[in-house]
Amino acid sequence: MIEKDFVTEGLKRTKIDEFLESELERAGYGGMEIQVTPLGTMVVVYAERPGMVIGRGGKTVRAITQNLKNDYGLENPQVEVKEVDVPELNPKIMAHKIAAMLQRGMHFRRVAYTSLRRIMGAGAQGVEVTISGKIRGSRSACAKFTDGYIKKCGEPAIKHVRTGFATVQLKPGVLGIYVRIMPPGIVLPDKVEIKEVEISEPAVEEVVENIEQEEAVAVEEKVEKAEPVEILEEITEEAPEDAEEIPEEVPEEEVETPEAEAPKAEAEESSEEVAETAEEIPEESSESETAESETEKSETDEKADKSE
Numbered sequence: 001m002i003e004k005d006f007v008t009e010g011l012k013r014t015k016i017d018e019f020l021e022s023e024l025e026r027a028g029y030g031g032m033e034i035q036v037t038p039l040g041t042m043v044v045v046y047a048e049r050p051g052m053v054i055g056r057g058g059k060t061v062r063a064i065t066q067n068l069k070n071d072y073g074l075e076n077p078q079v080e081v082k083e084v085d086v087p088e089l090n091p092k093i094m095a096h097k098i099a100a101m102l103q104r105g106m107h108f109r110r111v112a113y114t115s116l117r118r119i120m121g122a123g124a125q126g127v128e129v130t131i132s133g134k135i136r137g138s139r140s141a142c143a144k145f146t147d148g149y150i151k152k153c154g155e156p157a158i159k160h161v162r163t164g165f166a167t168v169q170l171k172p173g174v175l176g177i178y179v180r181i182m183p184p185g186i187v188l189p190d191k192v193e194i195k196e197v198e199i200s201e202p203a204v205e206e207v208v209e210n211i212e213q214e215e216a217v218a219v220e221e222k223v224e225k226a227e228p229v230e231i232l233e234e235i236t237e238e239a240p241e242d243a244e245e246i247p248e249e250v251p252e253e254e255v256e257t258p259e260a261e262a263p264k265a266e267a268e269e270s271s272e273e274v275a276e277t278a279e280e281i282p283e284e285s286s287e288s289e290t291a292e293s294e295t296e297k298s299e300t301d302e303k304a305d306k307s308e
Contacts, residue, residue: 016072020045021092023064027052030090040076043068048093050081088122091164091179098129098177099168108135108175112145115179119147123184126150133175140173150182160186 013034021029028048035042047053054061061079068077087093094115101111112129119127126148135141151157164179 012072016043016068019067019072020064024053025096028084028087028093028096030084030087030093040078041074042078042080043074044080044082046082046084046090048084048087048090050083053081086122088118089124089162089181089183091162091181092166093164094119094181095164095166095177095179098131098179099166099175102131102168102170102175102177108143109145112143116145116147119181124148124181125184125186126182128180130178131175132178134170134172135175138172148182150180151188156186156188160188 016034017032020032024045024047027050030046030048032046033044035044045053052060055063061081065077065079068074068079084090084093098111098115101114102108108131112131115129116127127146128150129145130142131145132142133140135143151161160182162181162183164181166177166179168175168177
């Protein structure tokens, strides 16, 4: 059955992890990975102090390799040791450190808050430390300390949250330390990003240049508008000069001196006399015509009498 194969494989991994944890507790054991290759089985061990895992002349590594081959049935096991970059973000290392501090007799609250500060100072998004057992007295209790933002359930909790467990033997009894850490750089599905509107502010130099250009354009426009105005002003200045010259002549003609008034009066009198003579002449002509007609009639009468 395939299910039995998965179960047996999981049990084998768990037993190997417990064995390495017990053997490398002083070296700061931080977990392991098993990779099956055609050449053999690669076991990658993460530790805070890799030198203690390797041992003097590789003695510890060879002993671990032999045990993995004989006791756990790994084919051609090859052990590789890697150093943990940030021990504060590894829950197994931190759980063992908390256990060591409790074993030295420190109060559990002080130990928990110190560990929280160290883990959050390393850049973790959230952390949860649980200490359970006889921490206050003869009765068992559980103290939980949290900081930051951490997922408790669902796929993000299984996929992203790292867990570590350690135990410590004290006089009242055994205490269990459970550490859960959500490392930095994880994008959760419920995260909402708010886009910020970028308002580009031009530099001071650009603003000064723009102001200078605008001022230059305004000056040019003023100059263009001022040219026709100057021409009009010149024209208007010339026009009043001509106008001033004309009135100087007009008053000389219009002003009537007493010397000029005498010929005007004589001319008016002569014109009146001409008009009177013109009226008398037609009357004299009409009288002469009537006399001539009467003489002609008398002559005709005399001729008629003579003929009779």
